[in-house]
Amino acid sequence: MKNILIVSNSDTCRSRMAQEILNSFGRGMKISTAGVLVGNSVPDVVCQVMEQNGYDFSRRKPCDVATYTQQTWDYVITLCPEAEEVQKEMQGVVRKYVSFNFADPFRGGIHADDEQEERVVALYNAMHKELYEFFRSELMEKLLPRCSCGANTYCRCE
Template sequence: MKVLILCTGNSCRSQMAHGFLQSFDPGLTVCSAGTNASGKLSSKAVEVMKEAGIDISHHTSDSVDKYLNDQWDYVITVCGGANETCPAFLGKVKHRLHIGFDDPSHATGTDEFIWSEFIRVRDEIKEAFYNLYIHEIKPQL
């Protein structure tokens, strides 16, 4: 089973979702990409995932172009707010899903508030992708 997770920058939300989904089933092929890939991971995303027991520090921030010629069972967009545009994937895919999350890297305020936003979004991603795995992906394996 091949799953591609998309967002704009491929530095935060898609990386967290990638890490969680891969942790639920190491047998899955999980990749993540962005329409405007930043080329680096958010250090806060790496840190908040490490706190949850998952190391994403080895992930790379890749352009969606890298994956357009591959076939995918699922392509999942994770962009959130109304001011964001979800990427369109024009490649070969069986199931297209959207599971939106706020971008914690846009949070402003105190360091404590920003950190709490990363934790909140991380936990929302974990729950949503676990439910997806249990109810949709695992039954097909």
């Protein structure tokens, strides 16, 4: 089981989306999310876009990264430059840091509903593509069960 912490600005959009996307790729991961700043609530448009893509999206309360600084993590994934400051706070408890730079769809203030949805859809598409590449290159082999000969799940030696 790989322990993964996903950190964004406020734990209301990008981190939640990334958690659901990564969970959809396979088992063997325990994924938590947090924000450098604690947000208020998950915007409705984020829930709608995720539900349109087949995810059962949670509206649980956003969490502060300080909640997780004393735990050991296999990966801490930051989704924006602002979130990279957690590396200072979590020295010694993280095996590997991975950084992405996904644009905040809410930056620049309130937008028309259609424009806001387009921004969240574009974010979802970009995140799905990049997180899948990360999963394929970094996690998939490590999460596959091994048979007694050391091969992966597709082994036919038994």
